[in-house]
Amino acid sequence: MDDINGDFPQTDVALIIGANDVTNPRHREIQSSPIYGMRFLTWTRRAPSWSSSAAWGGLCSIENPLYYMDRTLMLFGDAKAFVGSIVRELSGGHG
Numbered sequence: 001m002d003d004i005n006g007d008f009p010q011t012d013v014a015l016i017i018g019a020n021d022v023t024n025p026r027h028r029e030i031q032s033s034p035i036y037g038m039r040f041l042t043w044t045r046r047a048p049s050w051s052s053s054a055a056w057g058g059l060c061s062i063e064n065p066l067y068y069m070d071r072t073l074m075l076f077g078d079a080k081a082f083v084g085s086i087v088r089e090l091s092g093g094h095g
Contacts, residue, residue: 001022001040001041002039005042008041016041018079021035021038021040021062022038022039022040022041023040023066024065024066025066026065034062
């Protein structure tokens with residue numbers, strides 16, 4: 001996380017798979033939260049994107065308000081299939 005966090009200011013879109021707790025802004029907002037103070041992904045990008053099999057609360061069972069923000073796109077289903085489709089589209093259907 002320390003390596004990627006420095007890259008986020010130059011990032012337009014991020015695809016994050018299976019990372020509910022490490023993307024949850026409550027880590028710094030609610031001191032009584034089990035994730036308060038943990039290391040997490042710090043982004044400043046303009047268009048976050050997500051791939052998830054379900055909108056559940058992660059290991060700590062905490063709802064993630066990031067999932068409901070205007071610039072968040074939830075992709076429900078198999079992450080491997082989604083990533084494969086994205087790669088094929090970006091490579092002109094040859095990936």
